[in-house]
Amino acid sequence: MTLLSLNQVTKNFGAIHALLGVDLEINAGEAVGLMGDNGAGKSTLMKIIAGNFPPSSGNMHLDGEDVHFTKPMDAREKGIEIVYQDLALCDNLTAAANVFLGRELHRRIGPIKYLDHEAMNERAAELFAELKSETRPRDLVRQMSGGQRQAVAIARTRLSEPKLVLMDEPTAAISVRQVAEVLDLIHRLKEANHAVVLVSHRMPDVFSVCDRVAVLRRGSKVADRPIGDTSPEEITGLIIGAIETA
Amino acid sequence: MTNSKETSHADIDESISAKQEMSGLQAITRSQPFWVAMAILVMAAVMSQVSDVFMTERNMFNITRNFAFFGIMALGMSAVIVTAGIDLSVGSLMGLTGVVTGLVMQQGYSIGLGFAACMGTAAIVGFINGWLIAYLRMAPFVVTLGMLAIARSIGMVISNNKMIYEFGPDQDLFEWIGGESVVGVPNPVWVMMILTVVFWWVYRYTTWGRWVFAVGGNQNAAKMAGIPVEQVIVSVYVLCSLCAGLAAFLLVGWFGSVTNALGVTYELNVIAATVIGGANLMGGVAYAFGAPIGAALMELIRNSLLLAGIDALWQQFFVGLFLILAVLLEQIRNREKS
Ligand SMILES: Nc1ncnc2c1ncn2[C@@H]1O[C@H](COP(=O)(O)OP(=O)(O)OP(=O)(O)O)[C@@H](O)[C@H]1O
Numbered sequence: 153m154t155l156l157s158l159n160q161v162t163k164n165f166g167a168i169h170a171l172l173g174v175d176l177e178i179n180a181g182e183a184v185g186l187m188g189d190n191g192a193g194k195s196t197l198m199k200i201i202a203g204n205f206p207p208s209s210g211n212m213h214l215d216g217e218d219v220h221f222t223k224p225m226d227a228r229e230k231g232i233e234i235v236y237q238d239l240a241l242c243d244n245l246t247a248a249a250n251v252f253l254g255r256e257l258h259r260r261i262g263p264i265k266y267l268d269h270e271a272m273n274e275r276a277a278e279l280f281a282e283l284k285s286e287t288r289p290r291d292l293v294r295q296m297s298g299g300q301r302q303a304v305a306i307a308r309t310r311l312s313e314p315k316l317v318l319m320d321e322p323t324a325a326i327s328v329r330q331v332a333e334v335l336d337l338i339h340r341l342k343e344a345n346h347a348v349v350l351v352s353h354r355m356p357d358v359f360s361v362c363d364r365v366a367v368l369r370r371g372s373k374v375a376d377r378p379i380g381d382t383s384p385e386e387i388t389g390l391i392i393g394a395i396e397t398a
Numbered sequence: 399m400t401n402s403k404e405t406s407h408a409d410i411d412e413s414i415s416a417k418q419e420m421s422g423l424q425a426i427t428r429s430q431p432f433w434v435a436m437a438i439l440v441m442a443a444v445m446s447q448v449s450d451v452f453m454t455e456r457n458m459f460n461i462t463r464n465f466a467f468f469g470i471m472a473l474g475m476s477a478v479i480v481t482a483g484i485d486l487s488v489g490s491l492m493g494l495t496g497v498v499t500g501l502v503m504q505q506g507y508s509i510g511l512g513f514a515a516c517m518g519t520a521a522i523v524g525f526i527n528g529w530l531i532a533y534l535r536m537a538p539f540v541v542t543l544g545m546l547a548i549a550r551s552i553g554m555v556i557s558n559n560k561m562i563y564e565f566g567p568d569q570d571l572f573e574w575i576g577g578e579s580v581v582g583v584p585n586p587v588w589v590m591m592i593l594t595v596v597f598w599w600v601y602r603y604t605t606w607g608r609w610v611f612a613v614g615g616n617q618n619a620a621k622m623a624g625i626p627v628e629q630v631i632v633s634v635y636v637l638c639s640l641c642a643g644l645a646a647f648l649l650v651g652w653f654g655s656v657t658n659a660l661g662v663t664y665e666l667n668v669i670a671a672t673v674i675g676g677a678n679l680m681g682g683v684a685y686a687f688g689a690p691i692g693a694a695l696m697e698l699i700r701n702s703l704l705l706a707g708i709d710a711l712w713q714q715f716f717v718g719l720f721l722i723l724a725v726l727l728e729q730i731r732n733r734e735k736s
């Protein structure tokens with residue numbers, strides 16, 4: 153079943169054409185790898201799906217319904233979660249505060265509503281444990297390693313039961329062990345019938361978890377292949393342009 | 399298998415909670431307000447030896463009342479500085495709101511109306527500042543510098559450059575609120591203490607407080623997390639202005655008169671107090687308790703110089719010195735951390 157379909161999505165930043173008429177379909181329970189050289193437009197595409205900015209033209213359908221996101225909350229409400237490439241964390245807040253940013257948990261005494269630090273710390277600790285990350289909920293993000301920061305950004309997507317999780321290079325800064333955990337998480341998401349888009353430069357990651365791989369080159373989609381019908385060599389050729397299209 | 403997993407989990411939990419308790423205490427001892435408070439205690443101990451007058455009730459009363467006004471304003475300023483902003487217009491706003499309060503009450507209106515006019519004026523000015531900064535993305539320094547001139551000028555125009563010293567039927571109550579005390583503590587000090595606790599609670603336990611710090615830490619990230627960044631920014635400038643208005647209301651009551659020159663250059667002292675109290679001008683860091691502590695240190699310097707017989711002209715020198723030292727200390731600590 154098609155969960156999300158993009159139709160001729162184009163994005164211009166002034167004179168820069170970041171995306172040129174991209175079509176893409178994502179099915180429930182499927183992981184799609186999105187690959188491409190630096191500046192190919194991968195993050196731009198992720199941000200359009202996540203509601204950071206609207207496309208210059210083209211449209212998006214979610215569950216068959218035409219959607220127009222004007223802000224990230226719109227996409228989140230529709231069940232789309234994203235791990236940004238730059239992680240988008242607040243250094244001055246704790247790990248738990250970052251995980252719950254924008255959807256804080258509260259407690260209530262009579263008319264007074266206040267932040268439930270305990271519940272947020274506990275839940276964040278559970279999520280970090282699930283990711284096998286040694287991240288402490290009460291530590292400030294400023295003092296954290298790259299891998300811990302990544303765990304915080306990924307843990308955020310686990311707060312709800314999202315339909316679609318977008319991961320923009322989630323394994324860029326982490327150890328081999330943690331990469332395995334993230335890939336494992338993607339497997340589990342698929343089993344639970346969630347869809348995942350994985351942006352990565354790491355061929356083995358894409359080939360081990362994704363069902364399909366799409367390649368962007370200078371803003372255009374030049375390939376979209378089931379993983380079984382292609383090879384890392386072919387994808388590399390498509391990324392660098394040695395192979396025109398496939 | 400299950401067993402060993404459980405124990406290892408328990409181990410991890412235990413080590414985590416052990417670390418937290420440590421860092422809870424450390425967090426306090428590492429914070430700037432703590433060290434400034436220590437400096438205050440040391441200075442007070444020295445002064446009580448050097449001067450017979452220092453520890454007298456009269457002197458304590460004066461010190462606390464004098465810094466209460468700055469402390470109240472510094473609380474509001476701390477919210478602005480957390481968002482990496484600055485509000486240079488608070489001194490002028492004191493002049494404007496003080497004059498507005500005076501004019502309204504001079505006309506024979508009640509103190510309730512005077513207070514409403516005072517706070518209403520403050521809210522409008524804060525809203526204009528915040529709106530220009532949040533929605534037109536103008537630099538806070540420029541907007542509030544402009545407002546510094548504008549608010550002062552409006553104060554001069556509407557007061558016709560005259561002193562106001564008649565406050566209508568509620569004059570006695572008005573002067574009592576600003577000038578008298580309850581159980582030996584000056585009323586403005588009560589206001590400052592209550593507000594400090596409120597700010598502390600709001601920073602720590604409300605969504606709004608959390609969002610203010612998030613905006614200061616990483617505005618983009620806050621935006622992407624769905625926080626209404628613009629509204630948060632407007633709200634901190636309104637809050638800062640309200641604090642300035644409140645301080646003006648109390649100060650005019652204490653003086654028993656007001657001119658449009660009320661609060662000239664106060665913005666510098668307020669910003670200095672906030673920064674000495676641990677607020678980082680780069681945004682993201684401030685402490686509710688830092689505001690009164692920073693203000694207290696500055697007043698203590700002034701008072702000590704006075705009692706030590708050193709020319710009061712030296713006061714600004716020492717305030718400046720402490721300000722630079724405070725920021726230097728903060729930088730050294732940050733360098734150690736990273
Ligand atoms: N906000 C923006 N304003 C202007 N240009 C932008 C903006 N965001 C992206 N671009 C441009 O759009 C193009 C695509 O960028 P994008 O970040 O999508 O690439 P990417 O495929 O994610 O690259 P990388 O692998 O380096 O992350 C680049 O030329 C980039 O400079």
Ligand SMILES: [Mg+2]
Binds near residue numbers: 194195237320
């Ligand atoms: Mg990118």
